[in-house]
Amino acid sequence: MADFLANYSIQKWLESCPQGYLEDTVFGHGPDEREPDDLLKNESYREQQIRTTVQLIAGERCALAASSGLVNAAPDQASKTFLATQTLDEGRHVEIFTQRLYDLGIKPDDLESTIKTYINPHLGKFAEVLLEKVDKKDFVAGVVGQNIVLEGMAFSVFEMLHTGALETNPKFAHTLSGTIADERRHVGFGENRIGELIRRYPERKADVQRMQRDMTKHMLATFHEAFSRSPAVADTVAPSGRKSNATYQGLKLAEASNEEMESALSATVLGEFKTRLGRIGLEYQSPV
Numbered sequence: 001m002a003d004f005l006a007n008y009s010i011q012k013w014l015e016s017c018p019q020g021y022l023e024d025t026v027f028g029h030g031p032d033e034r035e036p037d038d039l040l041k042n043e044s045y046r047e048q049q050i051r052t053t054v055q056l057i058a059g060e061r062c063a064l065a066a067s068s069g070l071v072n073a074a075p076d077q078a079s080k081t082f083l084a085t086q087t088l089d090e091g092r093h094v095e096i097f098t099q100r101l102y103d104l105g106i107k108p109d110d111l112e113s114t115i116k117t118y119i120n121p122h123l124g125k126f127a128e129v130l131l132e133k134v135d136k137k138d139f140v141a142g143v144v145g146q147n148i149v150l151e152g153m154a155f156s157v158f159e160m161l162h163t164g165a166l167e168t169n170p171k172f173a174h175t176l177s178g179t180i181a182d183e184r185r186h187v188g189f190g191e192n193r194i195g196e197l198i199r200r201y202p203e204r205k206a207d208v209q210r211m212q213r214d215m216t217k218h219m220l221a222t223f224h225e226a227f228s229r230s231p232a233v234a235d236t237v238a239p240s241g242r243k244s245n246a247t248y249q250g251l252k253l254a255e256a257s258n259e260e261m262e263s264a265l266s267a268t269v270l271g272e273f274k275t276r277l278g279r280i281g282l283e284y285q286s287p288v
Helices: 002-007 010-021 037-041 043-071 077-103 108-118 121-135 139-165 170-200 202-229 258-279
Strands: none
Touching: 010 077, 010 170, 037 043, 043 077, 043 108, 043 121, 043 139, 043 202, 077 108, 077 170, 121 139, 121 202, 139 170, 139 202, 139 258, 170 202, 170 258, 202 258
């Protein structure tokens, strides 16, 4: 527990996050960085970026509700302390992605209607499964759903978006790099804390694995609808005509089809799920 306290203390969070990789940033990016002009002038590309950013906000709002709700469900002070820092991380994520919508031209008064217009309904169902466990103060299931499933999904999605934005949108890439660092820390907490509790309460395995299965089903449906509705990746990576050399999981983004991107992202997330669940003593459950 001493190492746990040291690794997930507020002091450690201060040193690594606000005094570390977020120092001198504004809403997660450099103060002089802006959305590219060619993005803002290309209406179809701008709309695609708005749709993507809405999904990020919806996911982070779920994470904010889950992490804050789990504070009082935590069985020990060290976990409460870490979840307090995670709650602030998730609140920051909601804020920076909301700010990105404003940077893309959405007026503050139109924020909620824009989210309602573009949110993927499967993502809402994904959140419902997790928040039901949180509302019941089920700490073990809540942390698996939040810090393994939700954060594991977010980590891979952010990495894919970061890869695509590095050459074409440094501002967005910089914003994502900070969220990736946060998610890596959150996932580490989930593995370190829940593994011990699963070993102590093996009877919880079946229920937690059912939750993972249900969340995975809605996650895959979210991916499928998102890629089905989006323009081809090759048409949106560089609207100005600049050729991008970015690759993700062996795919060249400027040439990959949406089907290839969906397959690569799904395979990456599921592979991570299986590895992380195995580390905490759970078996991955494939959705029907």
